[in-house]
Amino acid sequence: MSTPVIEPVRPVAAKSPSRRSAKPQRTTPARFDTALGWNDKPGLAWTLRILLCAIALAVFAAPFLTIFSGAFSTNPSGSSLSFLPHHGTLLNFEVAGERGIWDYLGNSLVIAGGGLLLQLTVCTLAAYALARHRFRGQALIMLLFMMTLMLPEEVIAIPLSLVLGDVPVVHLDLKGTVWGVILPLGAWGFSVMMLTEFMKDIPTEIEEAARLDGVGELRMLWQIVLPLCKPALGVAGVLGFIMIWDQYLLPLIASKDPTDYTVTVALSILRTDPEVGSGVVLAGAVIALIPSLIVYLLLQRSLVTGIAAGATKG
Amino acid sequence: MTATVPAPAARRVLGAISRKSVVPWLFLAPGLLLALVFKFWPMAKGVWLSFHDVRPFLGDKWTGLDNYTRVLSDHRFQDAIGHTLVLGIGQSLGAILLGIVLALLLEGQARSLKFIRTAVFLPAVTATAVVGELWRLMYYPTSDGLLNSGLHLLGLGPVQYLDDPNLALYSTMVMGIWIWAPYNMVIILAGLAGVDRTLYEAAAMDGVSLWQRLRHVTLPAIRPALSIVLTLAAIRGLRVFTEVYVLTGGGPAGSTEVWMTRAYTLGFTRNDIGGASAASVVLLCVTLLLTVTVNHFRKRGDVR
Numbered sequence: 001m002s003t004p005v006i007e008p009v010r011p012v013a014a015k016s017p018s019r020r021s022a023k024p025q026r027t028t029p030a031r032f033d034t035a036l037g038w039n040d041k042p043g044l045a046w047t048l049r050i051l052l053c054a055i056a057l058a059v060f061a062a063p064f065l066t067i068f069s070g071a072f073s074t075n076p077s078g079s080s081l082s083f084l085p086h087h088g089t090l091l092n093f094e095v096a097g098e099r100g101i102w103d104y105l106g107n108s109l110v111i112a113g114g115g116l117l118l119q120l121t122v123c124t125l126a127a128y129a130l131a132r133h134r135f136r137g138q139a140l141i142m143l144l145f146m147m148t149l150m151l152p153e154e155v156i157a158i159p160l161s162l163v164l165g166d167v168p169v170v171h172l173d174l175k176g177t178v179w180g181v182i183l184p185l186g187a188w189g190f191s192v193m194m195l196t197e198f199m200k201d202i203p204t205e206i207e208e209a210a211r212l213d214g215v216g217e218l219r220m221l222w223q224i225v226l227p228l229c230k231p232a233l234g235v236a237g238v239l240g241f242i243m244i245w246d247q248y249l250l251p252l253i254a255s256k257d258p259t260d261y262t263v264t265v266a267l268s269i270l271r272t273d274p275e276v277g278s279g280v281v282l283a284g285a286v287i288a289l290i291p292s293l294i295v296y297l298l299l300q301r302s303l304v305t306g307i308a309a310g311a312t313k314g
Numbered sequence: 315m316t317a318t319v320p321a322p323a324a325r326r327v328l329g330a331i332s333r334k335s336v337v338p339w340l341f342l343a344p345g346l347l348l349a350l351v352f353k354f355w356p357m358a359k360g361v362w363l364s365f366h367d368v369r370p371f372l373g374d375k376w377t378g379l380d381n382y383t384r385v386l387s388d389h390r391f392q393d394a395i396g397h398t399l400v401l402g403i404g405q406s407l408g409a410i411l412l413g414i415v416l417a418l419l420l421e422g423q424a425r426s427l428k429f430i431r432t433a434v435f436l437p438a439v440t441a442t443a444v445v446g447e448l449w450r451l452m453y454y455p456t457s458d459g460l461l462n463s464g465l466h467l468l469g470l471g472p473v474q475y476l477d478d479p480n481l482a483l484y485s486t487m488v489m490g491i492w493i494w495a496p497y498n499m500v501i502i503l504a505g506l507a508g509v510d511r512t513l514y515e516a517a518a519m520d521g522v523s524l525w526q527r528l529r530h531v532t533l534p535a536i537r538p539a540l541s542i543v544l545t546l547a548a549i550r551g552l553r554v555f556t557e558v559y560v561l562t563g564g565g566p567a568g569s570t571e572v573w574m575t576r577a578y579t580l581g582f583t584r585n586d587i588g589g590a591s592a593a594s595v596v597l598l599c600v601t602l603l604l605t606v607t608v609n610h611f612r613k614r615g616d617v618r
Contacts, residue, residue, distance in 0.1 A: 032514035034421040035506055035532040037524065052419050053430050060496060061433040064440075066460060067448055122345045129341035136335075141342060144349060150605060151353045154553045154574045155598050158581040158590045159360035160352065168355060184352035187345040217337055246441045248556040253582075264443035268560070271447065278451055285447045289440060296439045300432055303439075 067289065070282035092283035095276055101284050103259065104266040107178065108245070109291070111262060115182040115244045120236060122186045124229075127195035128221050132207065142196075149189040153250045160184065161253040176256030184254075185244055191236040198232035199225060234302035238295060242303075245292045263288045357598070364591035381592035385580075390568060391593065394576040397483055401558075401572060402551020405490035410543055412491060413498025418528075420499070421506050431503075438497040446560030449489045450476070479569035482562055486570050490557055494550070498543045505539030506532070538612075545608045552601055573597055 038049055074089045093101075129135075130142060153160065164180045165173055174180035202225060210224050226233070251262040258269055267288060270281045296303065364381050366374040385391055420431050437445060452460040453475035462472040475485040509532060517527045555574040558564065564571040564579070571579075573593065581590030 032511050032518065033423070034418075035509065035514075035528060036418050036421070037514070038422060040424075049419065053427075056416060056419065056434055057430060060492070061436055063448055063452060064436060066451065067444075070451065122348060125341040126345035129338035133338040133341075135338045141346070144354075145345070148349050148353050150602060151357055151598075152553055154555045155594050155601070156353070156356040156360055157574075157578065158587055158594060159356040159363060161582075162359065162587075163352065163356050167351060183348060186348035187353070192345065217341075221341075242439050246556075248441075248443055248560070249578075264441045267443050267447050271450075281447055282451070285444045288444050292439055292441060293436075296436075297432075300435070 064289075067282050067285050070279055071286045073279055092279040093287075095280045096270065096283040096287070099270060099273065099276065099280070100259070101263065101266065101270070101287055104261055104263040105287055107251075107260065108262040108264070108288070110178050111181045111247075111251070112241060112244050112291070114178060115185045116237065116240050118182055118186045119188050119191060119240050119244070120233065123188060123191035123195055123236065124221070124226070124233075126187070126192050127199055128225060130192070130196045131199035132202075132220075132225070142193075145187065145189040145192045147189070148187055153184070153247070153253075157249055157253055160250075164254050175254055176260050180254030181247065181251050181262070184250060185247070188240065188243070191240060194236060195229065195232055198229055202228050231302060234299055238299045238303040241295050242292055360591045360598075361595055363588055364595045366588055368587040377588070381588040382596070385589045385592045386596070390571065391576055393568060394571045394573050397569075397571060398552065398554065398573040401483060401487055401490065401554060401570075402548065404484075404487045405494065405554075406544070406547035406551050408487065408491035409494035409498050409547060410540070412495035413502055413543065416495060416499040417502040417506055421503060431499075435496045435500065437493045437495075438500075442493070442556040443560050445489065445493055446557065449485075449492075450561060453485055476562055477566055479567050482566055482570045486558055486561055489561060490554070493557070494547065498547070501539050501543050502536055505536035509535040541608070541612050545605070545612075548604055548608070549601055552597060552604070 038045065040046070071092055072088050072090070074091060126145065130138065161175075164184075165175050167174060174183065206224060206228075207220065210220055215224065245264070247262070248265060251260070251265050255261055255265075258266070261269070263284065267281060267284050270276060270284045273280075363374070365376060365378060367377045367380070368374050416434060420427055420434065454460065454462065455472060455474045455477055456462065457466050457472040459472070461475070465471070465473060474481065476482050513531045513535075514527065517531055522530070553574055554572055555578070558570055558572050558575050559578070562570040564575045574597070577590045577593040577597070580586045580593065
């Protein structure tokens with residue numbers, strides 16, 4: 001999800017009025033509401049649309065049901081999967097547990113939690129400086145953060161793995177520790193740019209009034225700016241979590257031995273284990289899927305608006 | 315890792331230096347430090363390594379462009395570049411087309427449509443490794459595998475999706491389209507939301523066909539969204555790694571080997587760190603070139 005060209009997001013709040021205060025006006029869908037001119041009246045077009053929607057759901061969402069049905073089924077081979085489980089069982093999860101899946105999940109949660117906390121902190125601080133201060137070299141610094149997006153882990157994997165084994169100046173070996181995964185994820189250009197754009201739109205009057213009251217920089221950020229940035233922080237949080245949870249190469253090269261793997265990387269261990277069947281791999285997949293699913297469903301609104309707002313500005 | 319909180323005494327000293335100019339740098343310090351150590355330093359090191367014969371314990375030896383010529387003339391690497399292009403282009407165009415279709419289909423305000431959009435977006439938020447396991451099982455090669463049992467109903471024999479060297483790359487491509495089409499859908503939907511509705515009405519007054527309306531009203535309006543989608547897809551296609559690594563590992567017989575899996579194998583399995591670095595540097599240059607070119611054309615398009 002690192003995206004060199006997605007332009008920063010404008011305040012999402014401006015577009016979507018507060019959910020609680022005013023109920024969004026429900027206009028009746030007119031003929032010209034959509035590009036294809038869909039309408040709600042039963043008819044040929046209506047039936048066609050329902051049919052196509054059903055196909056879209058079957059293609060994009062239904063395969064996820066096979067993960068669940070397979071994970072709770074007692075079939076050893078993994079072939080003959082269906083959308084509904086037969087002979088429900090938790091055996092697959094027990095076997096996956098014996099193979100250490102919960103430890104891997106623990107690694108993942110520590111990395112995702114710590115990584116996200118660090119990322120949000122670092123990016124918020126940088127965005128605050130870029131948005132609310134003027135200083136020499138500002139454009140250059142912005143360019144540097146944008147460049148972090150063009151240096152994904154894939155492209156710098158080999159030297160990065162050397163750096164993780166021996167961090168310059170301090171000469172620490174981060175391999176095999178969660179820091180090896182967390183620290184490289186700290187500075188994420190996307191969040192910096194998005195938060196900067198958002199913070200720029202906070203009126204200076206609010207800031208000036210606070211300064212007259214003698215509010216210092218950190219309190220200004222924490223008590224004045226951050227509460228006004230909640231929508232942007234939501235987007236940065238969801239996208240950041242999904243980006244960190246999706247990491248594959250970084251946990252791989254930052255590990256000393258397989259016990260350091262995250263749960264997504266550990267799926268390959270389950271798969272290559274000749275003693276376990278596909279049901280166990282799918283049980284692992286369920287465990288790796290649930291956290292991102294929860295985050296997405298809780299915050300999908302801000303995620304989708306975030307991606308959309310980020311894209312349309314261009 | 316957070317910025318240092320100056321104690322009252324220290325704050326007074328800082329204030330004496332010129333508080334205003336120091337403050338922003340204190341806030342920027344953590345981010346710049348992390349980017350420097352874990353992004354820019356490795357990049358510089360990668361460039362350096364790419365010109366050297368890396369020999370542990372003996373010291374690295376300058377070899378000039380040897381790594382580059384060796385890597386670029388290696389036929390396995392040339393194959394990998396070819397696969398990257400086929401996979402990248404096919405996957406990008408497929409995902410964009412499907413994204414447009416999905417966006418046109420799922421555009422609207424109804425609550426049921428929002429639910430469907432949420433469900434359809436699932437592939438884009440699921441970790442690639444999980445998606446890989448899912449598709450590996452859907453591609454199960456025996457006749458009772460999920461996709462093969464569908465084919466079986468149609469009276470077609472089991473297909474070796476991932477084990478057939480002629481098919482494996484395309485099987486990987488289909489998974490890539492499946493992952494990225496919903497993502498593109500969201501961006502295109504946002505573009506569609508910005509279309510001026512009165513233009514649709516005017517077009518209807520003029521009695522133009524649906525196709526003409528899409529071609530002359532909708533398409534120009536979503537062009538910015540499309541150009542973003544295209545850029546993102548191209549860059550993603552170039553550095554594709556996880557999808558391939560999880561699904562096929564580059565096999566069978568190297569038929570799905572792409573740029574980054576090849577570089578990974580060179581660096582971590584063959585221990586040819588110089589060669590792997592050279593491959594990465596070339597990829598980095600191509601990515602940068604692509605980004606700059608596309609941005610150039612986008613800017614020009616905006617002016618017009």
